Amino acid sequence: MHCGETHTQTLRIDLGTEEAPTSLDGLISIAHEKLSHAYRLSQPTLCWRRLYTDACILRSLACILGRQTEAFAAESVARLDQAIIVAGPAGEGRLELIHEFISRLQVMLPPTTRISRLLTSNATPSPPPPNTFSDPILRLDTSPSLASFLNKCSRAPFVLSGFIRDWPALSEHPWHSLDYLHSVAGPARIVPVEVGHDYRSDDWTQKLMPWEDFLDALVPARDGTRPALYLAQHNLFNQFPALRDDIVIPDYAYAAPRPPADYPDYRPPPNEDQLVINVWLGPAGTVSPAHTDPFFNLYAQVVGRKTVWLAPPEAAPHMRAYAPAPDAPSTQPHNPAANTTEPLLSNTSSLDVFVPDADALPVAFKEHVVPRAMCATLEPGDLLFFPPGWWHAMRSEETSFSVSMWF
Template identity: 50%
Template sequence: MSWQAEYLDILKNDFLDRSCLNTIRRFQSSYELRIHCETELLGCGLKTFSSLLETLECPVVHVLDDLLSSAYQKMSSQGTAESCWPRLYTDASIIRSLACLDASTAQAAIATLDRAIIVAGAIGVGRLDLTLSLIRRTQVEFLTISPFKPMATLPSLSPISIHLPTSCHNIPIIDPAPSFTSFQQNAYRLPFMLRQYARSWPALNAHSWASAAYLRSVAGPARIVPVEVGADYRAHDWTQQLIKWDEFLAFLDLNDQLHTTPPPNNNKVLYLAQHNLLIQFPDLSRDIIIPDYVYSCPPPLEDFPQYRPPGNDEQLVINAWLGPQGTISPAHTDPYYNLYVQVVGRKTVWLAPPSISAYMYTFGPQTVQDANPASNKTEPSMSNTSQLDVFTLSPDDTHTYPQFWEHVFPQAMSTTLGAGDALFIPPGWWHAMRAEDTSFSVSMWF
């Protein structure tokens, strides 16, 4: 048996056997029988499930492509919440990647598997591990993997804080960092910064995330990632696309980067934003140390009583933010507590409390982006995003935005984060960020 057939056998063991499926076809009205033989994929319909089952015996490319297209359309439809469609997309992607797999199709197969992670979350018991294992096996069998050779890391320089005319205060620095008990009792109520909190992380040392060679090595060849195209998601020409990880890294100004050819998309700003890169490239998860604060289960705040933790099992969402100098996250709110760690480069941050929301000149609820990257999934419109650019406004604009200067400016605060610095942001707080260099950050929503 080939190793490809072994992967298909893993899927077969999870599906209904033929006799059970045929019984369901004959007795579709039997509720008890359907419960007995039910699988998540049956939610997509017996015809769809049967088509997928047939491809396990004989992978037919056009059938698999049709299944992927159908599942993607269902997932993209507003109001479609059935988990069967991401599961169908995941399983069809795995089977599709194994169809006619050889050296000539290996890169396309890996891209198909990456899309299962990016688009569908590789949903299903054991599916993420199976997908990652298949990616690695395909790389080893058919592609060239370059070993990583550690280089001396550059010393981290203390950032010079950039003053923003739109803020009246500096974000408080706590030194030493609050204890777990102190955080639970009081510190969770207001924002604060911890200088050099992550200085011992491998990501800032032996496994430097400032190294393009290291970032290539943890992914291996032929990987793809989602990026935003455009410096600011409020712009009309802003969009998203999937590009090769190697091409994206070539676009950035990282250590040990050899620009032998002009970077692709050199007239555009590319930003990997709000993506769980640590799930897609799990070796990166060994390079950070998750702080105990994120497991403190803080309660809702008086000025943001609607707070609820993330709905996944861990009640924790870790995202990566990687982009060039000048990328901007405009002023917006998130519904979670956020521990934000700057790993590479500098980033200037602007904050304001929830109490000033009425004066932030937000987009109306009727304004909807098809793929709004703001993390507030409970408000899919851009009503949690300000029309103001807090990085370019000046006191000369008081006549244009009088409520901002009267109510927001006196309470706004800012700072510049350097590599190793951590920032705590309570839910509902307005925040905006601008990269002062090539920047790599990690957010932990809890």
């Protein structure tokens, strides 16, 4: 699929003309609509991503050339963030160009206010651990060698206590510092957030919001009225590359383990590094319901505590996953971990594994899943590993900042 010569010609307009902003706004809307449609139909997206990226860059340039004010600079920074969030961004050198453009625009803006507060624990006590598991996740006393990891340890989940304590994110550049998180981004940045504790809920939604407002919302309000906002499964390092220097990718992520026996269709991420890194930042009570992913996962707990529930792929028949879309092609087998038919729910269980009373769950779940399930509460500095296809659910016990590394 091609973006079309008409749309391409629009990118060659004279930025000095009065019609440029309107034309580029329309082009951004078209590219966004076409990109969303291509994602839904699993069609190629590269050309629409590149069109969206370039249109956002040119529109921001037209905005500044037209009038250099703080308002226009902030508007342009937000638009460039959208290019990163929505489109990748696509195109050689585009991400670096956007970072340079944002830095130049931020010079025109007042600096972010220094905030000495920390992402601290909530005053309310944590709920009890779930009773939907039989064993704790294995905690290893020492880090396995790469040979041991490949030959033995990569077959089942384990936790390495304190493995990432030497990350800058836990020391000289502490991610629990609101002042640092504000300064590393600079003014006028926006991020994508989920609104609601659980994406299965009817009132759950998504939105873009200022990074500063999101951070402020993570500080518990005295009256408990703050909304549940969750920055979930987002490559924040694409937006704020300085944060990438605060983590150290474990060697295990580059070990290239063999496909597990219970997940023979495993393939590493299809990007150049064969690695996908995302962050998860939200308040106490935010939940990622039980679901599967198609990759090996190293999950690093940086700030706060998070409870993790796990069950092996063989539990799938008893997890009551949401059904695939009724109009999904009948010739294509449904792989829940591939998550191709219902982007949010096809790999997700409808059961609440954190329910206080396990008696409320189906008999088949209690008989076939609970005996195989395991659980642990991660502390800051802990590293969790689990193989592809494993069901996993997460619950933040307090304000939590985590990094997932799929490989």
